[in-house]
Amino acid sequence: ETGVTQTPRHLVMGMTNKKSLKCEQHLGHNAMYWYKQSAKKPLELMFVYNFKEQTENNSVPSRFSPECPNSSHLFLHLHTLQPEDSALYLCASSRSTSGIDNEQFFGPGTRLTVL
Amino acid sequence: AQKVTQAQTEISVVEKEDVTLDCVYETRDTTYYLFWYKQPPSGELVFLIRRNSFDEQNEISGRYSWNFQKSTSSFNFTITASQVVDSAVYFCALSEVIKAAGNKLTFGGGTRVLVKP
Numbered sequence: 001e002t003g004v005t006q007t008p009r010h011l012v013m014g015m016t017n018k019k020s021l022k023c024e025q026h027l028g029h030n031a032m033y034w035y036k037q038s039a040k041k042p043l044e045l046m047f048v049y050n051f052k053e054q055t056e057n058n059s060v061p062s063r064f065s066p067e068c069p070n071s072s073h074l075f076l077h078l079h080t081l082q083p084e085d086s087a088l089y090l091c092a093s094s095r096s097t098s099g100i101d102n103e104q105f106f107g108p109g110t111r112l113t114v115l
Numbered sequence: 116a117q118k119v120t121q122a123q124t125e126i127s128v129v130e131k132e133d134v135t136l137d138c139v140y141e142t143r144d145t146t147y148y149l150f151w152y153k154q155p156p157s158g159e160l161v162f163l164i165r166r167n168s169f170d171e172q173n174e175i176s177g178r179y180s181w182n183f184q185k186s187t188s189s190f191n192f193t194i195t196a197s198q199v200v201d202s203a204v205y206f207c208a209l210s211e212v213i214k215a216a217g218n219k220l221t222f223g224g225g226t227r228v229l230v231k232p
Contacts, residue, residue: 042119043206043222056219088158102148102210104220106160 004107023091038087121223138207
């Protein structure tokens, strides 16, 4: 059983909808991440949060809006998405962002389809 | 910029055969970390191993072994006596050591391993 959970596991939305993805880690980690995995591209880092503070935004369009209320929870708010945003969105956490505790543990992902 | 190349997109083997997955990386950093992850059909990436750039010892864990060759910038992964449950996509990844900015993983394109009974 993974220590990182994601909900929902599957989401279908129209381009005008607003939805949110949720990630929760039960590992006592301090850093959390959002990744996008689409069919034709390698895994892409989207955002990094360390102790609730955003430390990385990998040139992600503003229609993706992350929120990290505490070190255990991470959200990805979605609005006016495009069909090309359809992908598997993976959340990960790590104890730290550097040094010997930097291995990331992933959740099962949310499979997003934008119609 | 960092880059990770997994030249093999798909490998198909029969159960009990050995399979080696290649990973070649590029980085300007002298300190970095290399990882292997397994992604079964369920979608979740499962952490397998981390190796730092100063540790070139090879490692064996059960049927898995890793060969880190800094001279050739390679970090290859071998599954010995493969089993059907090993069928998955395997990703090699490289992490920069960035102070304060976060732990940025650059992933290779993945190698799909299909183990047939």
